[in-house]
Amino acid sequence: MQSYECMTDRQRELYDNIQNRQRELYDNIQNASGFLSLEHRQIDDAGAQAIAEALKVNRTVTTLYLGSNQIGDAGLNAIAEALKVNTTVATLNLAANQIGNVGAQAIADTLKANTTLAGLHLGKNRIGDAGATAIAEALQASTALIHLYLVENQIGDAGAQAIAEGLNGNTRLTGLYLYQNEFGDAGAQAMAQALKVNTTLTWLSLRANQIGDAGAQAVAEALRVNKKLTWLDLQYNCIGNVTVQVIGETRKATRPKIDIDNQINPRVFSLFPRLASADDIQDVFRLLTCGPELDNQSASLPALTSEIVHFIMDEAHYWQGVKHAKRALFDGTLPDCILKVTLPQSINGCSIRVKAIQVLRNKKERRDSIDDGVFDLIVRDENGAVRYECAANPNVVDSNIARATILPSSTPIIEHMREGWHVQVRSSKSAQDVLLESLYVGYV
DSSP: OOOGGGSOHHHHHHHHHHHHHHHHHHHHHHTOOEEEEOTTSOOOHHHHHHHHHHHTTOOSEEEEEOOSSOOOHHHHHHHHHHHTTOOOOOEEEOOSSOOOHHHHHHHHHHHTTOSSOOEEEOOSSOOOHHHHHHHHHHHTTOSSOOEEEOOSSOOOHHHHHHHHHHHHTOSSOOEEEOOSOSOOHHHHHHHHHHHTTOSSOOEEEOOSSOOOHHHHHHHHHHTTTOOSOOEEEOTTSOOOHHHHHHHHHHHHHSSSEEEOOSOOOTHHHHHSOOOOOHHHHHHHHHHHHHOOBOTTOSSBOOOOOHHHHHHHHHHSSOOSEEEEEEEOOOSSSOTTOEEEEEOOOOBTTBOOOEEEEEEEEEEOOOSSOGGGOOEEEEEEOTTSOEEEEEEEOOEEEETTEEEEEEOTTTOGGGGGOOTTOEEEEEOOTTGGGEEEEEEEEEEO
């Protein structure tokens, strides 16, 4: 690190500001007691580390809210280490930060030993199956955790299955919230098996995933055995009408309150873009360079030069990376809710290039046509300045599904988008009629 004496005046000013900021955060924790909220403070990993140092000596803060900041894996790692020493924090909210699997692993290690943390909120982060698996292992050892929020992450079937396994050995957790993740029937079926064994869970939210008839039926069957669960949320999945009716009958014969209305058209999930796997890309590359055998001909297509192959691959409609956002709760109370995707840092040191923007909307079944609403799209640069706005007309895919795909050929600004730029979609004017709305930005 450059010495303070060798810094320019501007560098010293920035350095002093950072140091003052960290001291301020440290003092906030040091002098606080009971409930403390530091949300929306632009706290990054360095700030989280200052908070962690204060937590090691503070003995009065019991509830700490750090949501809607910029804390990543390194910051959570520092806080997790502090919680191995701290014995008073009972509720920790880290929702809407930048925490991924590494951070989830760190807090999972802490949960195995911590005896006071009863409520943990990690919603709206970047936790996937690996992070969920680590937390699941911690559930089997934790003796303190009562409420766990993992809503709006990236947990698929493997992660859900791991969490279900963790519930088998847990005798403390009463509330588990997995709203708006990415698992389907396999994850739900694993949860069903866990419910047959677990005797402490009372609240379970599986809302806004991709659970179909098989998963829902398994969960409903488990409720005939489980006598402890009092509330189950299965709304905004893709459960068919017949199964909804069957489960409706089940809830008359079982104790839990079951929310199962507002199911999404299953076809929606088949319309989400599929990323090209490494094998997909290699197969196409091999075909282009070697040439397939042609029927009834002894010769094959001539091999292309490497430069042309790379050009074709770059121009092809596959996505090496994708950022997405979705919302699946529309009750008319959030009319100004905006879907937002921020383009990530470059891939392999090269600048990313956006290839397409896709917006998809699934409305409730209505008599009027679905094409009554456009997608209000906004593109902003890294400084937040509006660079492009449009009202994209959707194509009707099904009776209640509409999709719009915006390509560089029709919208040249897409070619200029780089890391840090934002794509936003305003909510539908008839938000109360929308079951699901998603925004995907694909890039190479």
